[in-house]
Amino acid sequence: MLMYRRLLAASATLALISGVAHAQDTKTAEGLRDKALLDRTAWEITEDLTTSIGPRIVGSPAMERAKGWGEAKLKALGFTNIKVEQFAKSSWTRGEESAWLVGPYPLKLNIVGLGRTLPTPAEGIEADVALFRTYAEMMAAPEGSLKGKIAVITQPMVRAQDGYGYGVAGVSRRAGPAEAAKRGAVALLIRSVSTSDSTVPHTGVTGFGPDVVTIPAAAMGVPEAEQLERLAKKGPLRIKLKLASTTDANDVAWNISGEIKGSEKPDEVIVIGGHLDSWDVGTGALDDATGVAITTAAAKLIGELPKHPKRSIRVVMFGSEESGGSSEAYVEAHKAELPKIVLAGESDTGADRIYSLKLPAGAQKHPIATTAGNLLAPLKIFVNRDPSAHGGSDIEGLEAAGVPSIELEQDASRYFDYHHTMDDTLNKVRPDELAQNVAAWASFIYLVADSDIDFRAMKPASAPAAH
Structure with missing residues (x-):
């Protein structure tokens, strides 16, 4: 009986500690959300990439410059474990x-x-x-x-x-x-x-x-x-x-990454990013300088916290999305650590406001869904009842290997007015909506990074019976 009472007391203490920790995590996430709305980092990254580098098709001198730009940008923003991973890729x-x-x-x-x-x-x-x-x-x-x-x-x-x-x-x-x-x-x-x-x-x-x-x-x-x-x-x-x-069958491309190292479980990694390459006809502002900027700025804000979250956050600037290759190359280079990649996500539909969050299958009834819903509601984002099915072209390989993914769905109503054209330029980016994207990514990714949540262990909800 005494042992039973001690176990109950220990459980109650653990629940209290857990509740306090959860409340603190939520408060920190809310702070990140609100700070991001006023932060200019994503705009500055987008402006610099589209202005200093311009169009960035694989095999071009501009893509070579973009590689150096990406590496330097991650260093300047305080990322560590920066890697430039080269892979074979034909160019056109x-x-x-x-x-x-x-x-x-x-x-x-x-x-x-x-x-x-x-x-x-x-x-x-x-x-x-x-x-x-x-x-x-x-x-x-x-x-x-x-x-x-x-x-x-x-x-x-x-x-x-x-x-x-x-x-x-x-x-x-x-x-x-x-x-x-x-x-x-x-x-x-x-x-x-x-x-x-x-x-x-x-x-x-x-x-x-x-x-x-x-x-x-x-x-x-x-x-x-x-x-x-x-x-x-x-x-x-x-x-x-x-x-x-003309084509060159013997060219190369690069995936460039940097990390915000986790404070307690640094070997558990969340992979987020956008693609660095673009088509040659425009400066690739919406596709996908903003995706690189959103995820980089979100991780940078998390990295500025007095204490980093438990898990590491890795930002990847994927080097060949437009004609393929980045996804396969990334999985091949990181196949040994796939079990430790706890979540992946990509921003690649411009920078208009996010309206929906799709979680990995099985997470819709987990407490993370309620917490995320409350956290993102002020940004006018709802948690979708449908699970994430395709988080982005560059993380397809990770998804196929069993890595859970998210979709922070952006309003694409006008995205395909400019997509893959000479009109995909900086003046199409709306700074306030760009900041809303960063706020959503920073706050939600922090929640997962500072948790022990295991999306792989969750069972997808059963389909409703047919009527």
Whole structure:
């Protein structure tokens, strides 16, 4: 009986201590949240990267400069254990590009070659047009039916807060050239994967590699695509397309990282970050200088606390997201520590306000969900009932290896107006919304970093019964 009473007393004491510790953690997280709203670090990082370095495509001199910039920035902001991890990566360099409607009358088309596209012959390709209003319509065309023609897909993208329309419309860019090639087309033009009505075209990677049979491909501005649709109703169209590009199969890229070392469990790591590379047509402000800035600034604020949280926080500037490679390289370099990576997250949808937090499967009914909900509510962020399914392209490999991930979902309503264009510039970043992002990342990541929470041990909630 005496032993039982002692155990009860010990349990009560432990609960009291735990409650006090939890309250202190929450108070510290709230302080980080409020401080971040006034902090300028993320803006300064975004401004510096887009101004001092500019466009940063893999294989370019600018990407080499970005590597040095990233390493120096992490050192200047107080990060430790800074690493520059090189990996093999083929590169692609854009050359001169042009497109003309030559029949029924001359009209210059505003185009940009899709990333990794094949070049045309030096004299270009001139051919009749086979126009399709949707990707599905082209897919319904029999193999061989487009022989000798330039395929044109004019499918629009739907604007949505969660960016869902990008996946639907983006298949024209990702798989369109290879599928048009199967049907005999000699080139492909697509309506830009864009929610704007601008003549500025949007690039972005298309399918490539030794096993991909493809054709030269480019994207055109939205008004041009709509004009071609109208003209196609009146009679045949003919287009001349010129694309120049080169590839280097023996190039390299780098993942750059730095840490805020944990005070009690430094070998347990939270990985967050954004991607350092960008397409060559703009300065990559929203995609993804802001993602690098948000996560770096959030971790820097945590690092300034009098006492670091229990676990380490590692910020990674991923070096090749736009055409792939960062994720696989990071997992390969860190496969021995995968069991100790307790959480991963990436910021890569611009810098407009965060509206939702998706937790790892099974965490929706854990106390962390309630605590996070209360913490983030003043920022107008709710905890989503759906679990995180895709935290970012650069952490896909970590997710596949079993690392739990989060999604701090940003309002993507206008993101795809500027995505992958020359218009992706600093003046599109809204400083107050950028700061709201930092506040969300800093406060939530601190909560997890200063806890013993094990997302891997949580069981996903069972699906509701069908009615």
